[in-house]
Each structure stands twice: as structure tokens, then as C-alpha cells.
Amino acid sequence: MTHTIFKSIKLINPATNFNQKVNVVIHNETIINISKDLNLEKFNKDNKTIIYDCEGLTMSPGICDIRVNIGKTENLKFTQITAAESGITSMVILPNQTPKLDNPSIIDHIKRQSEDINLPKVMVYGAATKDLNGLEISEIGLMSEMGAIGFTNGNKSIKNSLVMRRLMSYATMINRPIIQHAEDEDLSGLNQASTTSIRGEMNEGEISTRLGLIGIPACAEVIMIERDIRLAKLTGAHYHVAHVSTREAVKVIREAKKSGLNITCDTAPPYFSLNESKLLTYNTAFKLSPPLRSEDDRLAIIEGIQDGTIDAIASDHRARSKDTKAQPFSAASVGASGIETLFSITLDLVHKKIIDINKAISFLTINPAKIFGIDSPSLEEEKVADFIVFDENEPHTIKKENLKTSPTPFDRKKIHGKILATFINGQVAFMNQIFKNKIIK
Amino acid sequence: MNKLFKNNSEVNKPSPVKLSSHHLLAIEGMQKTEIQKLLDRADYFANLDKHADTKYLSGYVVLNVFFENSTRTRVSFELAARRLGAEVINISLINSSIKKGESLLDTASTLNAMKPDLLIVRHPHSGAPLLFAEYLSCSIINAGDGRHEHPTQALLDALTIKRRIGYLEGLKISICGDISNSRVARSNIHLLTTMGAEVRCVAPSTLMPSSLEKLGVKCFNDMKEGIKDTDVVMLLRLQNERMSGTENPSEREYFKFFGLDETKLSMASPNAVIMHPGPMNRGVEIASALADDANRSLIKTQVEMGVAVRMSIIEALNHSKNKS
Numbered sequence: 001m002t003h004t005i006f007k008s009i010k011l012i013n014p015a016t017n018f019n020q021k022v023n024v025v026i027h028n029e030t031i032i033n034i035s036k037d038l039n040l041e042k043f044n045k046d047n048k049t050i051i052y053d054c055e056g057l058t059m060s061p062g063i064c065d066i067r068v069n070i071g072k073t074e075n076l077k078f079t080q081i082t083a084a085e086s087g088i089t090s091m092v093i094l095p096n097q098t099p100k101l102d103n104p105s106i107i108d109h110i111k112r113q114s115e116d117i118n119l120p121k122v123m124v125y126g127a128a129t130k131d132l133n134g135l136e137i138s139e140i141g142l143m144s145e146m147g148a149i150g151f152t153n154g155n156k157s158i159k160n161s162l163v164m165r166r167l168m169s170y171a172t173m174i175n176r177p178i179i180q181h182a183e184d185e186d187l188s189g190l191n192q193a194s195t196t197s198i199r200g201e202m203n204e205g206e207i208s209t210r211l212g213l214i215g216i217p218a219c220a221e222v223i224m225i226e227r228d229i230r231l232a233k234l235t236g237a238h239y240h241v242a243h244v245s246t247r248e249a250v251k252v253i254r255e256a257k258k259s260g261l262n263i264t265c266d267t268a269p270p271y272f273s274l275n276e277s278k279l280l281t282y283n284t285a286f287k288l289s290p291p292l293r294s295e296d297d298r299l300a301i302i303e304g305i306q307d308g309t310i311d312a313i314a315s316d317h318r319a320r321s322k323d324t325k326a327q328p329f330s331a332a333s334v335g336a337s338g339i340e341t342l343f344s345i346t347l348d349l350v351h352k353k354i355i356d357i358n359k360a361i362s363f364l365t366i367n368p369a370k371i372f373g374i375d376s377p378s379l380e381e382e383k384v385a386d387f388i389v390f391d392e393n394e395p396h397t398i399k400k401e402n403l404k405t406s407p408t409p410f411d412r413k414k415i416h417g418k419i420l421a422t423f424i425n426g427q428v429a430f431m432n433q434i435f436k437n438k439i440i441k
Numbered sequence: 442m443n444k445l446f447k448n449n450s451e452v453n454k455p456s457p458v459k460l461s462s463h464h465l466l467a468i469e470g471m472q473k474t475e476i477q478k479l480l481d482r483a484d485y486f487a488n489l490d491k492h493a494d495t496k497y498l499s500g501y502v503v504l505n506v507f508f509e510n511s512t513r514t515r516v517s518f519e520l521a522a523r524r525l526g527a528e529v530i531n532i533s534l535i536n537s538s539i540k541k542g543e544s545l546l547d548t549a550s551t552l553n554a555m556k557p558d559l560l561i562v563r564h565p566h567s568g569a570p571l572l573f574a575e576y577l578s579c580s581i582i583n584a585g586d587g588r589h590e591h592p593t594q595a596l597l598d599a600l601t602i603k604r605r606i607g608y609l610e611g612l613k614i615s616i617c618g619d620i621s622n623s624r625v626a627r628s629n630i631h632l633l634t635t636m637g638a639e640v641r642c643v644a645p646s647t648l649m650p651s652s653l654e655k656l657g658v659k660c661f662n663d664m665k666e667g668i669k670d671t672d673v674v675m676l677l678r679l680q681n682e683r684m685s686g687t688e689n690p691s692e693r694e695y696f697k698f699f700g701l702d703e704t705k706l707s708m709a710s711p712n713a714v715i716m717h718p719g720p721m722n723r724g725v726e727i728a729s730a731l732a733d734d735a736n737r738s739l740i741k742t743q744v745e746m747g748v749a750v751r752m753s754i755i756e757a758l759n760h761s762k763n764k765s
Contacts, residue, residue, distance in 0.1 A: 189685070198685045206652035210469065212567035212588030212627060215651055282568035326546050326576075328566035330587065 002048040003027050004426075006389070007038060007440070009054035013061065014362040015378035024059060026385040029426035034381055051440040054389065058357075061365040061377035062089025062120075062386045062422060065339060066266060067242055067314035069155070070097045073321050074405070076110070079339070080119040082404050084429035087343045087388040087419040088120050088315075090374070095127035096154030102127035104142040111147055118427050123374065125152045125179055128167050134159055137167055144174045149372045150240065152179035155289060155318075155334075157224055159185060164228060168237035177238040177264070177372065182224040182249065183290065188216040201330055203276045203291045211279065213329060216291055222248040229256045232263060240371060241265035243316050245290040247300030254309040264371045265309070268316035268338060269345035270409050272301045278409070284325045284332035285400075285407035288318075292409075302354055305363070312368040315342040319405035337405035341398060343390070345410060347417035350392075357392065385426035389435060394418040455481040457497075458753065463762035464574045464581045465754055467590040468631040476596070476632060479753050483600050487749035495752065496526025498759055504557045505531045507584070508564040513719060513744060514584050514593075518561050521751030527558075545569065546576055553577040559758060562586070567624075580758040588622050588683070594718050595628035597750040599636065601743045602673055605714055610637035613710070615668045616658075617643040618677030618699060618726055621650045622684065625718045626677055630656050643667030645699060647688040664698065664705050671709045675716040676701055676726045692725045702728040706737075714739050 006024040011034065013019075025033035025043050033043070043049055068091045070079055076093075083091055093110070095101035101110065107124050114122035126148035130136045140151050151171060157180060158164045164178075171178050183190070188200035202208050204215025225241055229252065232239040244250060244267045256263045270288055275295045278286045286292055304310040318335025325332050346364055350357045369376045379387055393416050400411040420435035421428065458478040468476075489495065503522040507515055515531065522529045534548065545564075549572075552560065559580045562570045567587030574581045585591040603609060614633055620626045620642050633640045634657040642653055643661045654660050661667030668674050679695065689695050696702075701715065715731060715738045723729040732738055 198683070204651045206655040209650040209653055210627070210656065212586070212590070212624060214588075217651075282571055323544060326544070326572075328545060328564065328569035328572055328587075330566040330568075331545070 002046060002050060003032075003043040005038065005043060005049055005051045006054045006059060007051055009389070010058040011060075011379060012058060012358060012361050013379040014358055014366045015061075015376055016380060017358070019358055024379075026423070026426050029384055031379060031381055031383050031385050034379070052435070052438045053440050054438065056391065057389055057420065057438075058392050059379065059387050059389050060361045061379055062388050062424070063087050063343060063364040064089070064368045064374065064377065065091040065315045065317070065342060066312060066368040066372065067268065067316045068093050068339065069318040069335065071319050071335070072098070073319050076114050076122065077119075080114065080116070080122065083120045083339050084422045084424065085419070086339045087390065087422055088339060089377070089386045089388070089422065089424050089429070090121040090123065091339075092123045092125060092149060092372070094154045095125055095152065096132060096156070100127050100132055101125070102130055102132065102138045104139060104146040107143050107146040107148050117425050118429055120424065120429070123147065123149050123372075125150045127151070128153050128158055128178060129163060132156065134163060137163065137170060140167070140170060140176070141174050144176050148176070149374065150177045150179050152242070153181065155181050157181050157183045157185060161227060161231065165231050165235060168231055168235040168239065172235060172237050177240045179240045179242050180224065180228055181243070182221050182228070182241050184220045184223045187223065188220040189214055199330075201287070201291075202279055203293050205276065205294060207276050207279060211282065213279075218246045218293060218297060219248060221246045221290060222252055225249050225252055229261065229263065232256075232261055236262070238262040238264070243268050243271065243290060243314070244301065244304070244310060245271045245293050246297045250300050250304040250309055254304070254307070257309065264311045266312040266314045266368070267301050267305070267310050268314055269342060270316070270336070272298060272305060273345055273348065274298070274409060282329045284327065284329055285336055285409050285411065287329060287332050287334055288336055288409070289334045305349070306355060311371055313342070313346050313363040314368065315339045317405070320407060322406055325407050336407050336409045337403065340403050340405060341408060341410050343419055344398070344415045344417050347392065348415055351416050385423055387423050388419055389421040390417060390419045391434075392417050455485050457760045458482050458757040460757050460761040463758050465592050465758060466570050466574055466581065466583045468592045468595050468628045468635070469590065471631075471635065473635050476599070476635060479596060479750070479757060480600050480603060482757070483596070483746070483750040483753035484604065486752045487600070487604070487746060491524070495524050497756060498522075498525040498527040501525070501527040501559070501759060502557045503527045503529045503559045503561060503755070504552055505529060505561045506534060506552065506563070507532070508534050508562070508569075509585070510535060511563055511584070513747070514563065517744070517747040518582075518584060518751050521748045522755055524748070525752055525755055527755065546572065549573050549577055553579060559755065580762055582754065582758065585624050587624065588627070589624050590628045591624040592628050593747070593751055593754060594625045595632040596754070597743055597746045598629055598675065598716060598718070599632055600746045600750055601716065601739050602714075604746070605739060605742070606672065609633065612638045612673060613641070613671040614638050614673040614675060615641045615643055615671040615709075616675045616677065617664060617667065617701070619648045619679050620644045620653065620677065621648045621688075622680040623677045629675065630658055634658065641667050641671065643699070645689065645695070665708045668705060668709045668713075671713055673714055673716060674701060674706065674709055676721070677718065678721060679725060692722075696725055700724070700726055700728065701731055703731070706731065713737070716740065716743055718743065
């Protein structure tokens with residue numbers, strides 16, 4: 001196997017707080033040299049070395065996406081390939097797929113099915129309760145042994161307080177977090193078990209009133225988080241809140257962290273880049289859960305990102321078929337694609353001078369890894385060559401017709417930044433034509 | 442005909458209205474002048490003898506597509522279209538294609554393939570007519586969509602008020618009842634505020650939608666306060682089918698606090714009129730005797746004006762499509 005050299009590349013490595021222009025040499029699956037002065041002789045003895053001219057380009061660890069739904073429109077392999085093309089080198093999938101990931105054998109099956117040295121690594125959240133019914137605890141110890149990195153009820157909250165208490169308590173023994181979709185589903189009208197025929201459809205406020213859609217009050221999120229924080233205190237569990245979307249939620253998580261509890265959270269691009277006004281045309285691409293919130297909530301999510309209350313950014317990928325979205329808003333499916341836009345929308349925070357690029361990369365790489373105790377990716381000599389190469393400034397426009405998954409809430413958004421190549425275990429998992437043209441020899 | 446409805450429009454016969462769109466999907470966003478012209482033209486139709494020759498739309502095909510039960514609105518649209526000489530086909534889709542699993546858009550495009558000029562759509566989901574308008578080539582009238590809008594109801598209510606009182610600007614109008622679930626309320630709020638009326642909304646807090654005051658209305662939970670000195674009391678039906686059982690303790694409690702009776706009505710202006718889009722629940726939203734009070738109740742006039750208003754709209758949409 002020959003050497004591959006990335007010449008004059010800006011290397012961002014949050015684990016070592018490194019951000020400099022260097023030359024990176026990889027051999028097989030390993031980074032063997034990172035240096036300012038390239039000793040070409042040394043690495044080109046066989047004269048077969050591949051050299052990329054990376055002037056103006058950036059290298060960072062690959063993205064670890066901690067919230068991916070594999071829906072009916074996809075299969076695991078397809079999602080892995082799409083993820084690789086989007087700069088993702090590892091991802092965590094949710095248990096709410098068919099069949100549900102609620103027992104150790106299926107966790108093992110997913111692991112074997114997804115094992116491909118050249119594609120993003122797939123990790124799994126196990127179902128916290130049997131059949132995701134919210135009533136009985138599933139075999140989280142056995143699933144943990146099979147590699148499940150945390151437990152959740154997916155896109156439904158763990159509603160019953162006793163069940164949540166027991167789950168948290170049990171999870172402390174196996175040292176795994178409980179991940180919550182925080183929503184009081186009675187309050188938001190989503191609890192189908194109750195007699196009500198009403199179903200919350202969007203954030204409650206002036207816009208829901210104008211549209212005649214049923215509102216989900218913002219407090220439906222924080223009510224659940226406040227309860228869970230008390231249970232986390234009672235049990236000592238690691239509690240992780242997924243896709244945080246409201247100001248109040250950020251506030252109570254900030255306080256809980258200050259008081260020393262083991263609480264972490266993530267958010268997703270729609271919640272820091274869009275608000276509820278997008279729904280004014282009943283465009284179902286914006287029908288998400290949690291719903292797009294007010295502008296004030298959006299600003300609070302940004303504050304949470306800036307001050308570190310929010311630990312990570314995940315895609316919250318939940319692709320849907322066009323048919324289930326070409327419906328009246330109330331009848332349309334919930335969710336949108338995310339993996340293909342995760343990187344560029346997060347990088348948009350850098351271009352808008354909200355956070356610096358080191359921090360943006362951290363939110364997508366080492367921070368999520370740290371939350372779940374996954375091996376923290378670091379681009380150093382003798383480490384595995386899992387990384388992405390991108391152009392921070394390449395201007396382009398997201399177009400839904402160019403994406404492989406649908407719908408996107410970011411159609412026609414003008415952005416800067418493009419993934420050019422993804423390397424997994426030193427192998428090319430994805431490389432676009434622009435980067436192929438960078439080859440010197 | 443009531444003497445108050447004096448016929449003077451033959452003198453200044455208004456011409457068919459041209460709108461900026463060939464759909465009528467919502468009142469929100471409509472210009473004051475457009476509304477004014479539609480009302481003038483409707484007023485003209487209302488004054489005509491019902492046998493007068495108004496068959497301007499011969500060969501025009503109207504599909505009356507109802508995904509939700511309706512009697513008065515469906516019949517009113519049908520009569521309006523027939524009086525204009527159009528062909529009308531009524532289609533009730535409450536149980537048919539939807540149960541067979543066909544998507545709404547497939548149903549709509551199947552109908553569209555038969556080349557109608559106009560689809561009149563009632564649908565239980567807010568925004569559904571907008572989806573039709575996005576995908577289909579014919580004109581669309583929203584005949585009520587979920588909790589969103591019911592534009593023709595607001596226009597006929599406005600015509601009813603104008604013909605009784607003479608003007609809309611500056612009037613105090615109280616809309617009372619189940620505002621949360623009411624598309625009639627939303628359309629009326631947009632129309633009446635656009636025309637310069639002072640609109641108040643009266644409802645139990647559980648049936649008052651969030652941030653309603655941002656639509657330019659005043660909100661009240663006390664009915665006596667909300668209808669004080671008001672010129673028009675507009676009542677809404679309690680839409681129990683859209684509720685979860687947590688909004689309202691009982692019908693008798695509702696009537697006690699929010700049903701219109703003589704005592705509450707005495708707070709309004711002495712000449713205040715009573716309206717209700719129907720169907721009404723006597724003894725729940727309104728005391729039976731008041732509903733039948735010929736001097737104060739305009740409930741039947743509302744139904745009558747529905748035909749004239751819908752004639753003016755169907756004609757306008759045809760006109761707007763031809764000219765655009």
C-alpha cells in the first residue's frame with residue numbers, strides 16, 4: 001500500500017486544540033506523519049505516492065452524528081453511503097425502526113449488517129422499553145453488552161415517571177445514558193392512548209392561530225426535562241436530552257449542569273437556523289418534532305451553543321417519502337432529512353461568526369463522542385485515518401432536487417462550505433470530482 | 442323583501458370583479474378594495490329577482506367537492522353556480538376514495554383531469570385547499586378548511602351587516618364562542634379588521650387561541666364586557682367534534698357564561714343585531730327566543746346572502762382567470 005499525502009492542508013483537531021497548515025501523510029489505515037515541512041523523499045521511495053494539493057482546504061475528524069432515524073425510505077447501507085458523502089464517519093441510529101431495536105439479538109444483527117470497513121460505523125441506541133411501549137424496561141443490560149451505547153424511546157418520550165426512574169437507576173449499573181425526546185405528550189396532544197382526537201401540529205403561538213393548526217406549547221418540552229432532572233438527581237443517572245428546541249429547556253439544563261448533575265444535550269440544525277414562521281405556507285418540509293419554535297427560542301439555542309450548555313449538534317435525520325409529505329399539513333408525516341445538510345448548516349454558524357470553526361467541528365466530532373464514551377476521534381500521528389476534507393468557503397445553494405433524501409427544510413438556502421472527501425480507516429469512503437482534480441501525481 | 446334592504450344598485454350596476462388571484466383560499470391577505478368590490482357585486486345579485494337572467498357562465502363546470510359534511514354551504518354554492526348558468530356536480534368524498542387509501546392529491550388530480558373550471562373544496566384539514574391550488578390548474582374556492590378559514594362565510598356575513606347597518610368601518614363587532622376551532626372566526630377577523638371594524642373576541646380561555654390579539658382584535662373572557670356597546674353579536678357553534686373533552690365543563694355551564702340571553706344582550710348597543718353562521722345549538726350558544734327574534738336576528742338573512750356572495754365570487758374567479 002502506498003502513501004497518500006495531503007499537502008498544505010489546514011488541519012483542525014479539536015482533541016489537541018490544533019489548527020495549523022501542515023502536510024499529512026497516511027499509510028494504510030494510519031496517519032503516519034503530520035509536519036510543516038514535507039520530506040517527500042522519505043514517503044515517495046516507490047514513486048507511487050498519491051499527493052493531493054490541499055491549498056485552501058481543511059481537514060478535520062469525521063462527523064459523529066448521534067441522531068439518525070432509518071425510516072421506510074431508506075435502508076442502512078443507503079444511509080451509510082449518504083452519510084459518508086456528507087462527511088459522517090460514525091452515526092448512531094434510533095430504535096424506532098421496523099423491527100424495533102429492543103433486544104440484544106437485533107442489536108447484534110445491526111452491528112453485523114453495517115460492518116463495512118469502508119463505510120461509516122453504525123452504533124445503536126437500544127429501545128428503553130419493550131416494544132417502545134413505555135411500560136416495561138427492555139433488556140438494556142444485554143443490549144449494552146451487544147454494543148448499544150444508550151437507551152431511548154426514540155421520537156416518543158418516556159412518559160411514565162416510575163418507568164423513567166427505574167430506567168435511570170438501572171442504567172447507572174451499566175454506565176449508559178438514558179436519552180429522552182422531551183415532550184409532555186398529553187399537553188402537546190400527541191398521546192393517542194387518551195380519548196382526545198386533537199394532535200399538536202406546530203409550535204403554539206400567533207402563527208398556529210393564523211393557520212388554524214393545533215399548537216404545541218413550548219413548555220411541553222421543559223416540563224418533561226424538569227421532571228427528568230429530578231429523577232436524574234434521585235438516581236445519579238446520566239441523562240441526555242435530544243434535539244433541544246426551546247429557551248426554557250436550555251435554561252433548566254444550564255442550571256442542572258451547574259449543580260453538578262450528569263446531564264448532556266444536543267440540538268439539530270433546524271432549531272438554530274429556522275423558526276416557526278417558515279410554516280406560514282403550510283410547507284410540510286417544516287413539519288418536525290419537536291416543532292420549529294419562535295425566533296426567541298432559536299436565539300436561545302444559539303446562546304446554548306455558544307456557552308456550551310448544548311454539548312453537540314446532531315442531524316436528527318428523519319427522511320420521509322414525498323408521498324407522505326404531499327398531504328395537507330395535518331395529515332403529512334413528521335420529520336425531515338438531515339444528514340446531507342448537517343455539516344454545511346453547522347458551518348453556517350462559523351460564517352455568521354456565532355462560533356469559531358474549532359468549536360463547530362467539536363460539536364460534530366469530539367463532543368458527541370465524549371457524551372457517549374465513544375473513542376474520541378483525534379488526528380494525530382499513529383492514529384486511525386478517519387477524517388474529512390472540506391472547503392470552508394465554497395459557496396453553493398442547497399437544492400432539494402440534488403439531495404438523495406427528502407424533504408429538506410433548507411431548500412434554496414445559500415451556504416458556504418462543502419465536503420470534498422471522506423476517509424474511513426485510511427480508505428476513500430467518498431471523494432468528489434473537485435478533490436480528485438487536486439491530485440498532483 | 443325587508444324594506445331596509447332598499448334596492449338602489451340598479452342605478453349603479455357594478456361590473457364583475459377582477460381579483461388578483463383566480464383562487465379564493467383565504468381572506469387573510471385580500472385587499473380592502475377587492476373585498477369592497479365583491480360585496481358591491483354581491484349586493485347587486487341580492488337585489489335581483491331570483492328568476493332574473495344571470496346565466497353568464499354557461500358551459501362553466503363546477504365541482505363541489507366536500508370532504509366534510511355540509512348542507513347549507515354545499516347547497517348555497519350549488520344554487521349560486523346554477524343561477525350563473527354553470528354546470529354543477531356535487532361530490533361527497535367523506536367515505537369513498539379516502540377509505541380506499543387514495544391520497545388527497547391523487548383524488549384531486551383525478552377530478553382535475555375531467556377539466557372542471559372550478560373546484561369548491563371543503564376539507565377537515567387546515568390548508569388543504571392551498572395544496573389543491575398548488576397542484577391543480579383549475580380555480581379553487583376554499584369552502585372551509587379545518588380551523589383555518591371559511592372566506593365565503595366572512596363575505597356573506599359582511600354583506601349581511603352592510604345591508605342592515607349600511608357600513609362596516611368603525612362598527613363594534615363581537616365574535617363569541619368557540620374561536621379556537623372556528624374557521625369562520627378567523628375569516629371574519631381578517632375581513633372585518635381589514636374593513637376597519639373594531640373586532641372583539643369573546644370566549645372561555647380554553648377556547649381562545651394563543652396570541653389572538655396579534656390579529657388585531659381585543660380578547661375577552663367575560664361576555665358582558667365583551668359585548669358592551671357592541672353593534673353586532675356574532676355567535677359561533679361549539680365544535681364538540683374538534684374538542685378533547687378538556688375545553689368546556691358542560692353545555693349548561695357554557696350557556697350560563699357564554700350563551701346569548703336577554704341579560705347579556707342588554708349590555709350591547711340597543712340596536713345590536715345577532716348573527717350565527719349555523720348550524721346553531723339552541724340553548725347552548727343562544728337562547729331560542731333570541732334566535733327567532735325577527736327584529737334582531739339576521740341568521741336567515743345570512744343564509745340568503747350566501748347565494749349572492751357566492752355568485753359574485755364564482756363570477757369573479759372566472760373573470761380573473763380569463764383576464765390573467
